[in-house]
Amino acid sequence: MPSGIYTCLSKIADLITANKDFLTELDREIGDSDHGINMARGFSAVMEKLSPDDADIGAALKKTGMTLLSKVGGASGPLYGTAYMEAGKVTAGKTELTSEDFNLIFEAAIAGIQKRGHAVKGEKTMLDAIIPASEAYAKKISEGAGIVEALEAAVMSAREGVEYTKTIIATKGRASYLGERSIGHQDPGATSATLTLEAILDYFKTKG
Amino acid sequence: MVGIVIVSHSWKIAEGVCDLAREMAQEHEKIIPAGGLDDGSIGTDAQRIADAIVEAEAGEGVVIIADIGSSIMSAEAAIELLEDEGREVNAVIADAPIVEGAVCAAVEAVGGGNMDSVLTAAEEAKETSKL
8 A cells, every 4th residue: 555645745746737737827827837837747757756655754755855856947846846845854754744743844845935935925926825724724723623624724725825816916936027917817836835735635535 | 166057947058158158268177057957848957956066066166157037946955955965065156147157257267266256256247238
């Protein structure tokens, strides 16, 4: 039986790949039309590198991050690559995740993305999905919810974050060249980040 | 001699800029391109940049000159990859135009410049008026 982390990363890869054209279309509107293609290429390489026997969550996340750094090509490569590598550092040696581990993963991933991209919330980036998701997750856990319920809240908040990106001007990346014309379009990075959370939620729901 | 790494989304740009810089600074043997992805497509690859930094290092440090967008983020990630491996990295990213910066940096490096002066030479290139 494949390891939990392999199954979970497979679900992320599958969902990103299934949405390749959708993500690229979003990026065509405000970016350089490559987000879906780049992310699908990156995750296809990730699945080639990972083995179903990879049980160490930290090591698998590190391998994922290093592969994304090399294979994605666009800005999402160093951003997601750093996020996965930082998440790998806080889960080194683990084969199971507690609800608290997910708080650490969120914090590490967000810190990694901010270190690399120098962005804050409200700049029409993936952070506009991930930061509210992280906050919703932490709140649910502090109220005594389990991982599935907390991740459901995280996904809801990430989706709201994607909707919010439609209302604001991009100030980072290629989309910032458009200024006010970027309003009305949802951010591709926030969208792929939400897909990532949906896949993680799906993993925990089907894991039982 | 201070090494130079040229980072571009396009391997043709990276190779071409290196060719030009070597032409202007013929004794410089450590001007290393890190362009595009493995399969030749457009993009930047932090691992490729990390390998180029190692190749360019001749004991006096490395100045990285990059093109647009994600090239700076990938160069920063490359330095961290090497640090995570426990290597001592002496590399800086220049805030410089890729062609002019590379030529000025290469000339300064073969003239015996150190990291600071090579970095300054690259960064001053953006102030140079062409007309």
